[in-house]
Amino acid sequence: MTQRTPLYNAHVALGARMVDFAGWEMPLHYGSQIEEHHAVRGGAGVFDISHMGVIDLHGNRSRDLLRYLLANDVARLDTTPGRALYSCMLNERGGVVDDLIVSYMSPIWYRLVVNAATFDKDFNWISRHASSFAVDLESQEDLAMIAVQGPQARQQVHQLGNAYLTLGQSLGKFYAATKGDVFISRTGYTGEDGYEIILPADDLESIWQQLLDNGVKPCGLGARDTLRLEAGMSLYGQDIDDNHTPLESGLAWTVALQPASRQFIGRSALQQQLDAGLKWQLAGLRLEGRGVMRSGLQVTLPDQQQGVITSGGFSPTRQQSIAMARLPLGDYQTAMVTLRQQQLPATVMKLPFVRHGQPL
Amino acid sequence: MSEIPAELKYSPSHEWIRVEPDGTICVGITHHAQDLLGDMVFIELPEVGRQLSHGEECAVIESVKAASDIYAPLAGTITAVNNSVEAAPELLNQQPYGDGWILKMQPDAATDLHKLLDAAGYSALVASEA
Numbered sequence: 001m002t003q004r005t006p007l008y009n010a011h012v013a014l015g016a017r018m019v020d021f022a023g024w025e026m027p028l029h030y031g032s033q034i035e036e037h038h039a040v041r042g043g044a045g046v047f048d049i050s051h052m053g054v055i056d057l058h059g060n061r062s063r064d065l066l067r068y069l070l071a072n073d074v075a076r077l078d079t080t081p082g083r084a085l086y087s088c089m090l091n092e093r094g095g096v097v098d099d100l101i102v103s104y105m106s107p108i109w110y111r112l113v114v115n116a117a118t119f120d121k122d123f124n125w126i127s128r129h130a131s132s133f134a135v136d137l138e139s140q141e142d143l144a145m146i147a148v149q150g151p152q153a154r155q156q157v158h159q160l161g162n163a164y165l166t167l168g169q170s171l172g173k174f175y176a177a178t179k180g181d182v183f184i185s186r187t188g189y190t191g192e193d194g195y196e197i198i199l200p201a202d203d204l205e206s207i208w209q210q211l212l213d214n215g216v217k218p219c220g221l222g223a224r225d226t227l228r229l230e231a232g233m234s235l236y237g238q239d240i241d242d243n244h245t246p247l248e249s250g251l252a253w254t255v256a257l258q259p260a261s262r263q264f265i266g267r268s269a270l271q272q273q274l275d276a277g278l279k280w281q282l283a284g285l286r287l288e289g290r291g292v293m294r295s296g297l298q299v300t301l302p303d304q305q306q307g308v309i310t311s312g313g314f315s316p317t318r319q320q321s322i323a324m325a326r327l328p329l330g331d332y333q334t335a336m337v338t339l340r341q342q343q344l345p346a347t348v349m350k351l352p353f354v355r356h357g358q359p360l
Numbered sequence: 361m362s363e364i365p366a367e368l369k370y371s372p373s374h375e376w377i378r379v380e381p382d383g384t385i386c387v388g389i390t391h392h393a394q395d396l397l398g399d400m401v402f403i404e405l406p407e408v409g410r411q412l413s414h415g416e417e418c419a420v421i422e423s424v425k426a427a428s429d430i431y432a433p434l435a436g437t438i439t440a441v442n443n444s445v446e447a448a449p450e451l452l453n454q455q456p457y458g459d460g461w462i463l464k465m466q467p468d469a470a471t472d473l474h475k476l477l478d479a480a481g482y483s484a485l486v487a488s489e490a
Contacts, residue, residue: 033424290404291402292401
């Protein structure tokens with residue numbers, strides 16, 4: 001049985017191609033995912049992301065629990081309520097249970113936004129550890145969520161009314177604010193400025209319609225994927241998973257090994273991996289010729305070592321195929337990708353592929 | 361809803377075929393096919409003059425979703441290819457039955473045309489795959 005978001009009828013009315021994503025019927029595109037992609041790079045687009053999970057942690061020791069559960073350190077948020085942090089949540093082997101954004105709302109309230117596909121796994125994992133910290137978990141299933149992204153996204157959201165203007169105007173990047181039932185954070189999954197907004201399901205349709213009436217383009221999961229790929233952002237289940245650590249997945253910057261006294265799940269596995277020497281990295285590839293790299297394709301390096309593409313696609317901004325690939329650690333400049341029985345030359349590059357709408 | 365023009369013939373692999381007055385055929389992909397594939401990003405065309413057997417792979421279309429082969433709907437010789445879709449693959453999405461045509465062929469035998477589906481047959485095929 002697939003689930004539907006409160007915007008399901010609105011998507012169908014717009015002619016969206018609907019697909020099953022992690023048990024949710026979601027819009028893939030509303031006609032052209034490339035046009036939707038360009039709208040976000042050049043103006044503003046809105047995504048229904050109500051499939052994502054919202055978990056609130058309540059209790060005096062929420063901070064302690066999160067310092068134990070997350071590879072990044074929520075102590076970094078201490079002095080500034082409203083600040084948000086990207087982190088991986090690790091298993092004992094250092095593999096990634098999920099990647100998430102945690103917002104520090106008050107000393108007794110943290111809000112987590114987690115992936116749809118991993119929601120149950122996350123909730124069970126956190127619950128298992130929460131009781132010994134006397135922290136209550138609250139799954140916010142009656143809340144809906146949209147992302148408004150693009151260089152004009154903030155301005156568009158501020159026009160939704162005084163509440164949005166007041167909340168958004170002075171909000172710094174990677175900060176969240178809440179007033180009444182509305183929660184907005186200056187975060188996203190596109191590489192552009194904008195907001196992710198959590199609000200009661202009943203209010204969603206009118207806000208969605210208002211944004212569309214003001215010229216914000218509805219965007220589906222197809223554009224969401226190419227936008228995040230250009231921005232070099234990981235997708236759980238493809239670029240990161242239970243069997244690879246953040247250190248070998250391009251996410252070392254999200255792991256707080258200092259202070260050394262902080263014990264978090266997965267820490268000893270990460271330390272062992274560092275002591276033994278890292279063997280893998282996550283790198284960017286761009287295909288020099290025609291064709292589109294897809295996840296699962298084999299990559300052969302000049303020294304004949306091999307890697308695999310974890311995410312690939314066509315970059316509308318660069319007009320060429322780009323990919324993330326798990327490669328042996330090393331300083332590589334070129335690689336060959338096996339595509340439809342052919343070996344095609346690719347250039348190894350640092351992430352991201354695009355910043356503020358411009359190819360890098 | 362997919363558009364399935366009544367005057368065209370169809371293949372089970374979602375190509376459409378228009379019989380021209382001079383007996384050549386024009387080939388493209390159906391509205392239904394482009395809708396399933398999503399935005400086109402690359403098209404690889406064959407050479408004019410190439411001889412094809414029935415069902416032979418003769419072009420590759422690559423969309424945001426997948427790469428797909430185009431199959432020769434009949435045996436014959438390629439007489440023309442649409443170079444403008446190489447530069448503008450989105451024509452296959454925007455005008456699949458018009459400017460988004462892919463290639464033209466001279467069929468070896470006009471009688472082979474009877475092996476193709478008509479619009480009703482293709483509609484039934486699309487419905488059965490839904």
